[in-house]
Every structure is written in structure tokens, then in C-alpha cells.
Amino acid sequence: MDTLLPLFSIIVAIALGAISPGPSFVLVARTAIAGSRRAGLGTALGMGLGGLTFASLALLGLIALLAQVAWLYLGLKIAGGLYLLYLAWRLWRGASEPLTVDTSGATAGAGFGRAVLVGLFTQLSNPKTAVVYAGIFAALLPQEMPLWLALTLPAAIFCVEFGWYALVATAFSAGGPRRAYLGAKGWLDRMAGGVMAALGIRLIVESVRG
Numbered sequence: 001m002d003t004l005l006p007l008f009s010i011i012v013a014i015a016l017g018a019i020s021p022g023p024s025f026v027l028v029a030r031t032a033i034a035g036s037r038r039a040g041l042g043t044a045l046g047m048g049l050g051g052l053t054f055a056s057l058a059l060l061g062l063i064a065l066l067a068q069v070a071w072l073y074l075g076l077k078i079a080g081g082l083y084l085l086y087l088a089w090r091l092w093r094g095a096s097e098p099l100t101v102d103t104s105g106a107t108a109g110a111g112f113g114r115a116v117l118v119g120l121f122t123q124l125s126n127p128k129t130a131v132v133y134a135g136i137f138a139a140l141l142p143q144e145m146p147l148w149l150a151l152t153l154p155a156a157i158f159c160v161e162f163g164w165y166a167l168v169a170t171a172f173s174a175g176g177p178r179r180a181y182l183g184a185k186g187w188l189d190r191m192a193g194g195v196m197a198a199l200g201i202r203l204i205v206e207s208v209r210g
Helices: 005-019 023-034 037-060 062-068 070-093 108-124 127-140 147-172 175-183 185-209
Strands: none
Touching: 005 127, 005 147, 023 037, 023 070, 023 108, 023 147, 023 175, 023 185, 037 108, 037 127, 037 147, 070 108, 070 127, 070 185, 147 175, 175 185
């Protein structure tokens, strides 16, 4: 049982971070409401793949190296902030445009793939999250990590990230949330864009302040 304790502890810590409101939550919820459940789940899958990437890099020790190379870490944080500002601009610009949803299924595959990529890039846009992963691993992993734990941990984190955001996508793609969104699309999109912009600016400001 003691050998399972590090795995459970890390899963709980990552889950608490995942459910905290942030750009990932805003993006998945908005995609599910404005697009479709399929698009929302695609974005959730991208979030899970981003978590898998961070976990794998942390286990390989690359995140620790990144934390020591200050200029590279600073550059990545600024780039992540700029990406969030770009998403905010896209939301704000499209706030006044009527919503069009493809119900024919002709572009379903392309829409799903694009949603996965947007989710992945959004998850990877904040290298601060990667350092948090590395910190959690350093604090909770045993000094001599068994092979089964090294192989299981990235998959478990993928399940946590994807599972949470899949729940968000499913909940927000229901009829009630969608009708509410259609009735107030303009200001809801601008509010989501404002939140995304604030998070991007915060990331950039934190980077400059060091």
C-alpha cells in the first residue's frame, strides 16, 4: 500500500490544480457551449495530452533544466501569455458575429482535430504549470522510483486532466447552458475574452517581474 501512496498523492495534487478556474476551464466551457459536445471533448483531449506532455518532461528531468535556464523559462512564459492574449482577441472579435454550428457532420472530423490542437496549445502555453508538475513530483515521488510508477504516472495524469475537462465539456454542452449562451453571446464572449486576456497579462507581468 505504501508504494501506491506517492501515486495517489500526486493524482490528488494535480486534480486540485486542474479544477481551479483558469484559461483551460474557460476555453473548454466556451467551446462546448458555442460549438458542440464533440468539440468540447476534443479540447478536453488536448488538455489531457498537454498534461501527459508535462508529466513526461518532468519525469525526464527536462523541466528541472528549464527552471535553471532563466532566460528560456522567461521567454516561454511571455510566449504563453501572448498566446492567451491572441485567444482573447479571437473571442472578443467574434463576440458580435452570429453563431453558426455545423450540424451536417461534414466538418466534424476537422473541427474535432482543431479543437484538440487548440486545447493542447492552451495547456502548453503556461510553462509555469510544468514547473508546478516538477515541484509536485520532487516533493512526493520516492527517491528510488520503481519502473511501474514511472510508466503509470503520465497515464494517470492524462486521465485526471482529460476526465475533468470532459466533465466540464459534457456539462456545458447541455441544452440549458447552450440556450443561455445563445441569448447572451455578445457579452459572454467578451467576458470570456476579458478573463483570458487578464490571465495572459498576468503571466507576462509575472515573467517581467521575475
